[in-house]
Amino acid sequence: xxxxxxxxxxxxxxxATAAPVKRVVGTVSFTDAISNMKLNLVTNDASxxxxxxxxxxxxxxxxxxxxxxxxxxxxxNFENTDNTKFGHIVNSGxxxxxxxxxxxxxxxxxxxxxxxxxxxxxxQMLQYWELNADMQVRFxxxxxxAEFGQGPFTPESxxxxxxxxxxxxxxTAASFVLEQQ
Numbered sequence: 728x729x730x731x732x733x734x735x736x737x738x739x740x741x742x743a744t745a746a747p748v749k750r751v752v753g754t755v756s757f758t759d760a761i762s763n764m765k766l767n768l769v770t771n772d773a774s775x776x777x778x779x780x781x782x783x784x785x786x787x788x789x790x791x792x793x794x795x796x797x798x799x800x801x802x803x804n805f806e807n808t809d810n811t812k813f814g815h816i817v818n819s820g821x822x823x824x825x826x827x828x829x830x831x832x833x834x835x836x837x838x839x840x841x842x843x844x845x846x847x848x849x850x851q852m853l854q855y856w857e858l859n860a861d862m863q864v865r866f867x868x869x870x871x872x873a874e875f876g877q878g879p880f881t882p883e884s885x886x887x888x889x890x891x892x893x894x895x896x897x898x899t900a901a902s903f904v905l906e907q908q
Contacts, residue, residue, distance in 0.1 A: 753801060753847040761795040761812075761858070763819055764905040768882050768893060769863075771900055777893065783837040784825070784882075784893045792819040795858050795905060802847045803855050804871040810860040813867075815843055824854040827895065830868045834877055837892050838866075863902045866895055 766777040768786055778788025797807055798814035805813040816825040817840075824843035827836045830852030844850035857865045857879060869876030880895035882903050 754845045755798045755800045755847045755851065757796040757798050757814060757845075759797050761797075761905065763908050764793050764795065764862075765790045765908050766793050766816070767904050767906055769902050769904045774904070774906075777903070779840070780892075783839045786891055786893055792908065793817060793825075793905070794819050795856075795864070798851075798855065800847050800851045800855065802849070802870060803851050803867070805855075805857070805867070812858040813855060814858070815854050816856050816864060817843055825856065825866075826853050827866065827868070828853070830876065834880065834896055835894050837894055838882075858905070862905045864905060865902070 766784075767790070768775045768777050775786045776788065776790035777784050777786065778791050779785065780788055793816050795812065795816055796814045797812050799807070800813070803813065807813055817823060821840065822843060823840035825838055826841040827838055829836060830849070844854060852867075852869060855867050857867055859865075865879040865881055868878035868880060877897055880897060881899045882893045882901050883896040883899045
């Protein structure tokens with residue numbers, strides 16, 4: 728009886744200290760950058776430089792310089808074509824990526840810079856953008872074909888003006904446009 732109780736305890740200790748299952752996550756490969764671009768909020772009647780204030784994207788600030796890094800994420804499942812590219816928008820100086828807090832339901836969220844994730848997993852839903860042939864960018868928020876999410880999202884200034892945060896929304900008349908410096 729003592730032996731079987733000791734065996735049971737030893738088995739429980741061994742199971743509790745067994746090595747965790749290793750999860751294998753691929754990485755997103757980033758290629759060709761479209762470099763040193765200015766990010767503007769373009770509306771029907773204005774092109775407003777986008778900068779940072781209190782850590783979030785805001786209208787009418789000193790413009791930030793960004794790069795668009797073409798990504799190949801299996802998780803996001805979008806394919807780059809001649810007219811449409813997918814990837815990260817990063818600050819040219821810090822290489823931090825434009826990010827939102829919550830994927831899929833990004834409506835109304837502010838946009839900020841944070842460490843760029845290269846893990847090919849759900850972290851891409853916070854940082855993956857679409858760039859079209861007119862240099863307009865939209866936030867995707869979900870993988871292609873996902874049964875959740877409300878995107879793609881476009882920007883909307885919170886009452887256009889100096890230092891006012893830019894939030895994401897659906898079907899806005901505004902867009903983010905990358906322009907040469």
